[in-house]
Amino acid sequence: MIPVQGVENQTIAVLGLGRSGRATAAALAEGGANVVVWDDGVDTREKAAADGMTVLDMTRERNWEGISALITSPGIPHLYPKPHPVIAMAYELGVPVDNDIGLFFRSFATRDWDRFDTAPRVIAITGSNGKSTTTALIHHILHEAGRPAQLGGNIGTGVLSLEPAEDGEVVVLELSSYQTDLARALTPDVAVFTNLSPDHLDRHGGPGGYFAAKRRLFAEGGPDRAVIGVDEVEGRYLADQLSMSPADDRVIRISSGQKLERFGWSVFARKGYLSEYRKGRQVASIDLREIKGLPGEHNHQNACAAYAAARSVGIAPREIERAFHSFQGLPHRSQTVAEIDGVRWVNDSKATNVDAAAKALTAFQNIRWIAGGMGKDGGIEALAPHLGQVVKAYLIGHSARDFALQIGQTPYEIAETMEQAVVRARAEAQPGETVLLAPAAASFDQYPNFEKRGEHFTALVQALTA
Structure with missing residues (x-):
């Protein structure tokens, strides 16, 4: 568990008591907060009370006295199609609203890091399709390369249920638009944008709101390295916004189908081959055609994203290639x-x-x-x-x-x-x-x-x- 920092002796409300809500309540309590909880489900509230949680009806304004913040679960609407009544009340009362992702990013770094030889890092992945495969593939590459790593977020373990980082560890997070849209802190070291296609449009008020939710991962904290899929106009726009020039290698453009040679750093797949280019020169290549865990062009795009992220944290091309061959893929995805x-x-x-x-x-x-x-x-x-x-x-x-x-x-x-x-x-x-x-x-x-x-x-x- 990652105890939430900066909440000691504060009274904080948690809305929604699914997996992430319960983990959030526990992490807040571990950080010294006085936690009250609410859920729309009667059975869920009764179970929480039986487990020793303090259940407080947050639909009643009188119960907000002394509440410092409201932490909501990602699945609960906070803006479109309309805010949940409890969140709407928080807005009216001026109570800050956040989610577990925001709490994670403000609590991940600790004083223990002062004695580490290598500071831990966070790789965060968002996009419409391929997020889970890309996230799992990055984690697999790190594991196969002998790097300490944890996997969490929208896949695997909830972010606040992860263990505190150890020396040199990399935490790999899949983040959905629901998670990035509300988080008050988003500061990954490496951020990955796979692609964009219409999805969850009612939740985000249309395609512009959906893309804006994804874009926050890059705009809020400014990652050291941004890996951007440029096969759609939104990705090309995002890469352009983040780079100072075509040679700016803080942005790694990736593609499945396009040849990207003119940029400071790019990774692309064409006709079954992955190529890495630096400053106009090819520096590595991998034959993806016989890798059974990554069939098809969409998985080749995932491979490019994972390759670029792994290279960003110092993994060598041949180590990545070996890991590709041992990757079994994820259930329900090709x-x-x-x-x-x-x-x-x-x-x-x-x-x-x-x-x-x-x-x-x-x-x-x-x-x-x-x-x-x-x-x-x-x-x-x-x-x-x-x-x-x-x-x-x-x-x-x-x-x-x-x-x-x-x-x-x-x-x-x-x-x-x-x-x-x-x-x-x-x-x-x-x-x-x-x-x-x-x-x-x-x-x-x-x-x-x-x-x-x-x-x-x-x-x-x-x-x-x-």
Whole structure:
């Protein structure tokens, strides 16, 4: 646990008692704060009281007397579509609102660091797609290189549940737009922006607000090194804002598809090869084509981001390459579940939007595509250019019939359920083909989250080998 600094003898309220809320309450108490908590759920409040927490109804103005700050969980709206009533009351009363990410960054450095040979560092990753894979890959590289490292944030351990840093350690954090949007302190040593595509727009008041939430990671604290994906205009804008000239190597531009030679420092992948350029000269290259844990151009972009971040903290190219080959990938993200009778079965349940599904569809050939669920605004018509490798689609869930009207001449059948889709794909798939779960939709019509959807697919596929 990382005790929160600067809160001794203050009364601080915590809103939301999920994993991060409970960890925040414990870290505040460890730092000497008097902690009161509130959650909208009656059962959650009762459990908190049974666990010895002080539950205080923060919807009543009289209970705000003496409250120094309100710490809210990331999932609770603080601005759009409208602030949660407790947060709105904090604004009216002038009580500062923060989240666990802000508390982490103001509490991470301690006096113990005075005796360290090498100060600990933080690498923070944000973006729309590829955050989790990039974060896990960076952590894996550090581990394989023998560097002490911890993994947390939106993946793995909550930030305040991490252990205090040791000498030379690197903490690798995945940060969502929900987390970066509100944090009052954001001071990573290395900040990574993977890419941007429309997502969570209701929460951020539109695409501008969504990008602004991501941009705060770079604008608030000024990282020593910024790794920026420049395959979208927002990334090119951000890189331009952060650099003093094209030769400014504090900004490392990355790309999957573009050749970036004119900048002070760049890392890009083209035709399956990763290249690192410094001051117009190539200094390293890695063949990504046979790395099974990183299939497709979208994973090559993740590889570029992780490579650049690792180079920023002194990891050598050959050490990074070795780590790439031992990386197994993350569940539900282009994860090969099995190969049965020459057919590859791939779980990309995390592909919950059109952009992520497009990346998955371009990573494989001869695809039998399982798609559908709770479709998002705009449908999947934008996937039309990426369906050339689809032999047949098996459509499931709430939006199956809507999707059928949006995939042009691509052969399909309405399978309704995951079980039926797997049965039909198994019966029809030929050697050399890939059965790909890339839903292009949320899971909430049939599953509580994309993980449960992916786990169900995996279990069904594994049962085929029994």
